[in-house]
Each structure stands twice: as C-alpha cells, then as structure tokens.
Amino acid sequence: MSSIHEIPVARLQVGMYLHKLGGSWLRHPFLRNSFLLDDPKDLQRILESGIHSVWIDTSRGLGLDAEDDAAAALAEDEAPEGAADALTEAEREAIAQDRMPAPAPRSAGLVALHAEIERAREICLSGKQQVMQMFEDLRLGNSVRQDGVLPLIEEMNASMLRNPNALISVARLKTHDDYTYLHSVAVAALMLALARQLGLDPAQTKMAGCGGLMHDLGKAFMPLEILNKPGKLTDEEFAVMKTHPQAGARALQEAGADAGVVDIALHHHEKINGRGYPHGLRGEEISLLARMGAICDVYDAVTSVRAYKAPWDPSGAMREMARWDGHFDRRVFNAFVKTVGIYPVGALVRLASEHLAVVAEPGGDSLLKPKVRVFYSLRRQQKILVHTLDLADPACRDSIVGPENPEKWGFTNLEALWL
Known part of the structure; x- marks a missing residue:
C-alpha cells in the first residue's frame, strides 16, 4: 500500500x-x-x-x-x-x-551566460563610476540629471536582452568597500529584469532601471562616519540613516526627475504591512515601482558582502525573504523569484547523487533544473574534477535536493566555478 x-x-x-x-x-x-x-x-x-x-x-x-x-x-x-x-x-x-511556472519569454537572440560575462563586467564598472560621480556631485552641491544615466540604462537593458542573468550575477559580486556604488548598479539590473518579468512597457521598464540606479542617492547626504561605519549602527545613527529616502527624493525632484524615479527613491523602504519608512504606507498605497524597488534593494543587500556581516547565499536569501510576511507584495515577489530563479547563478546546491554543485546557468523552462558545476563528493568528503551537468536534459538522472550554505562547508571563491 x-x-x-x-x-x-x-x-x-x-x-x-x-x-x-x-x-x-x-x-x-x-x-x-x-x-x-x-x-x-x-x-x-x-x-x-x-x-x-x-x-x-x-x-x-x-x-x-x-x-x-x-x-x-x-x-x-x-x-x-x-x-x-x-x-x-x-x-x-x-x-x-514537479514543474514550476515558466519565466518570461526569452529573446531569440539570447547568448550563453559565459559569452556575456565580460560585457557585464564592463557595464558594472562603468555603472559604478557613474554612481560615484553622482554621489560626488551631490556632495559638492551640484544636481544630477536622470537623462544623464539613460545611456547606461540602455546598455544594461541591451545586456539583459542578450542574457538576463549575466549582469545580475556579476553585479552581485562586490566588496564592502564598493558596496554603496555597486549596490545601485545591481538594483538597477534587478529592476530591469523584474520589469520585464512583470510585462511593463519600455517606458516603465526604463523608469524602473533609472529608479534602481538612483534609489540610494540620498546616502550622499549622510555623514561619512555613519555611511562607512564598519559595524552595526546605533539607534541614533540609524535614525539619521533613515532620512536618506527623503534626501534623495528631494534632490531628484529638484533636478526634474520623473515622478516614478522620485517615488522609488522615496518609498523603497516601505512595507506592505505599513511598518516601513518614511511614511508607513500600506498595500496599494505603495506604487508598483516602489514595491519592486523594496524587493530588489533587500535581495541585493542581504546577498552582498558588508563590513559588519557575511552575505547570505542567493537561495537562502529567497527562502528567508519568502518568510517575511507583510514585508513584500506577494505577487511581485513571486515574479521576482521567477526572474532570478529559485536557485540563482552562484547558489550552492546539494544533488540527489550526493554531490555539491554551484548553479552556473538557469534552466531553460524550469526553475528547478539549472545547469550546475559539480565539484564535491559528499560520500568521499573531497573535491572532484569539476564537470557541468544540465539538470534539464531528459537523459540526466540527477536533481537538486536543496540549497546549501557555503559557510557551513568553508567554501570560498565559488564564483570561479561559473565566471
């Protein structure tokens, strides 16, 4: 029975x-x-x-x-x-x-992730420099213009049309020293990808990208000793930091930025349950773009190296964020999961064959069956010759059992397996 x-x-x-x-x-x-x-x-x-x-x-x-x-x-x-x-x-x-909902239709001109990685690196470097310049301009009392970032957003969007995962994956690789600037680039990339998943039109998608890139400009007005503090902020310091949304929105509004871009800067820390800041908005009171920004901002923050904490692995971040009832818009979060995958590129996973592997590329039609780079035998408790396994291949008999925490195993530099 x-x-x-x-x-x-x-x-x-x-x-x-x-x-x-x-x-x-x-x-x-x-x-x-x-x-x-x-x-x-x-x-x-x-x-x-x-x-x-x-x-x-x-x-x-x-x-x-x-x-x-x-x-x-x-x-x-x-x-x-x-x-x-x-x-x-x-x-x-x-x-x-055991199938999952299919991601958004992909471009016919899609290229392999490894073929887009180098261009993605160049875009991230260019984006970092542009964000640094915007911060410097604001600190000097100059204004920043939304149309000044449009060429970069167009370049980012073109990269994501060639391969939607290369830029997202590369932008996640940052040190705590350049976090403030590359975080903005990463959020812009995530916003562009999420906008496409949600079916937003080209104008809205462009606005989502611009808003992602400029969402944290208010931090340019924060005291450097707070912004660059290597440890956790005190309650008093956090109260100061919580003023950055208004500061950024004010600077963008004065510079004539689109209302949607200003709104992302102002409300990306709001929560669906009304417990966010600065205005404690609830549910539909928060615009779609700001709800998108909240998810993209948190995901990149928790998966990045910070001076005061180690990064969460991508799969673990998804799992934990899914548990935060009342924090995110459920429909938008579900679309976000389909955007980056349940097992994003770079995630460490355990296979049914008792091996550990790193996700190297998302699966074509299944969120559960990506391409992985197998490198460790659990039976022998040792590294093995690295080989690629396409879990979506009908001939493949292996499957993912679940995510693993790299810290538990003492693994470092896992990005070398997929870059």
Whole structure:
C-alpha cells in the first residue's frame, strides 16, 4: 500500500511530512514542496494560502487515523467534477512532473551566460563610476540629471536582452568597500529584469532601471562616519540613516526627475504591512515601482558582502525573504523569484547523487533544473574534477535536493566555478 496520500488541507497536522503541496507553486508561500511540517506557523501559512489539498508521506511523518482516513477518502470520492476548488488538470500535471511556472519569454537572440560575462563586467564598472560621480556631485552641491544615466540604462537593458542573468550575477559580486556604488548598479539590473518579468512597457521598464540606479542617492547626504561605519549602527545613527529616502527624493525632484524615479527613491523602504519608512504606507498605497524597488534593494543587500556581516547565499536569501510576511507584495515577489530563479547563478546546491554543485546557468523552462558545476563528493568528503551537468536534459538522472550554505562547508571563491 502506498505511503503517499492526498488529504484536504484542513486535516493537515504538525508532524506530517509534506510530499507535495497542491496547486500552483505561486499559490503557496514556500520555496520547496517536500518537508517535515514541524512548525505551527508554517501550518498556519499553508491554511491561509488558498491551497485546498496536499500530499503527505506517512512513511516519513504522521498519518491520518483510521476514521479520518476514511472520511478523507469519502470526501475525495464525492467531490464533483469541475468543482471550483478542485485542482486543475494543469496543476495536477505540474505537481506530478514537479514543474514550476515558466519565466518570461526569452529573446531569440539570447547568448550563453559565459559569452556575456565580460560585457557585464564592463557595464558594472562603468555603472559604478557613474554612481560615484553622482554621489560626488551631490556632495559638492551640484544636481544630477536622470537623462544623464539613460545611456547606461540602455546598455544594461541591451545586456539583459542578450542574457538576463549575466549582469545580475556579476553585479552581485562586490566588496564592502564598493558596496554603496555597486549596490545601485545591481538594483538597477534587478529592476530591469523584474520589469520585464512583470510585462511593463519600455517606458516603465526604463523608469524602473533609472529608479534602481538612483534609489540610494540620498546616502550622499549622510555623514561619512555613519555611511562607512564598519559595524552595526546605533539607534541614533540609524535614525539619521533613515532620512536618506527623503534626501534623495528631494534632490531628484529638484533636478526634474520623473515622478516614478522620485517615488522609488522615496518609498523603497516601505512595507506592505505599513511598518516601513518614511511614511508607513500600506498595500496599494505603495506604487508598483516602489514595491519592486523594496524587493530588489533587500535581495541585493542581504546577498552582498558588508563590513559588519557575511552575505547570505542567493537561495537562502529567497527562502528567508519568502518568510517575511507583510514585508513584500506577494505577487511581485513571486515574479521576482521567477526572474532570478529559485536557485540563482552562484547558489550552492546539494544533488540527489550526493554531490555539491554551484548553479552556473538557469534552466531553460524550469526553475528547478539549472545547469550546475559539480565539484564535491559528499560520500568521499573531497573535491572532484569539476564537470557541468544540465539538470534539464531528459537523459540526466540527477536533481537538486536543496540549497546549501557555503559557510557551513568553508567554501570560498565559488564564483570561479561559473565566471
């Protein structure tokens, strides 16, 4: 008798092992489908997600008692065909095949990631220099003009049309010394990619990129001893730093920047639950561009080297951000995950074959099946000859079990495996 059973979500209990979460991946708040349900908060999130049924594995966790099991079977048998709350055929097939929602259509002129890396490096260097110059101009009392960054935004957009991941991946590689400037470049790249995923028109996409590049210009007005402090800020210092959105928005408005660009600078620290700053806006009170900016800003911040903390690995960042209820717009965050991938380039992953690998390039049609560079044997506890594995290849028998933390293994310079 099979240990896999489909049950109504109302019968789910802490201690059960989730084999599959029912429905589309975008309808549940987790970045994985299989795990032991050992946290009551996770149970509550599932109950509130709109999912109607789940698959449990009774060989790995609690099952239903005999009475509940019979009731569940009866309820399933009596469910009318085509009921409004039933899983669609496409959803059932997606669960069976373990497929994820497809990313936005790609350009026919797409080039391989490695072919775009060098151009992406040059764009990042140029962008860093331009952001540094804008900071210097503002500190000297000069104005900055939005049209001055348009050529760079056009160049960034062209790079992302050739390969949407090269620029995002390269921009994430920064030291704490150049964080302030390259962070702006990285956020601009993420905003451009997210705008495309959301289907924004060219004008809106360009505005998203400009807003991303200029979102932190208010930091030019912050005291250098606070901006460059190597440790955590005190409450008093943080109160000063929290004024940078207004300072940046004011400078951009005085320079005649578009309203959307000003809004990103002013409201990229707002939260959906109203607990952000500077105005404590809630939900739809926050513009779409600012909601996008909030996600892109946080993702790059937590995955970057800072003077006072180590970076989170990309997959871990996605997982943690997904847990921050009330922080981000759920629809925009789901689009963001599809933009950069559940396992972004550079992520360390564990394979079913008991190897460790680094994601080298996203999969063509599946967020779960990227190309990886396998370099470590868990059985032998040693590095092996590096080789590339395309998990989306029908002939490939391997798969990703889940993300791994590089710090746990003491790995450094993993970017050498995909650059």
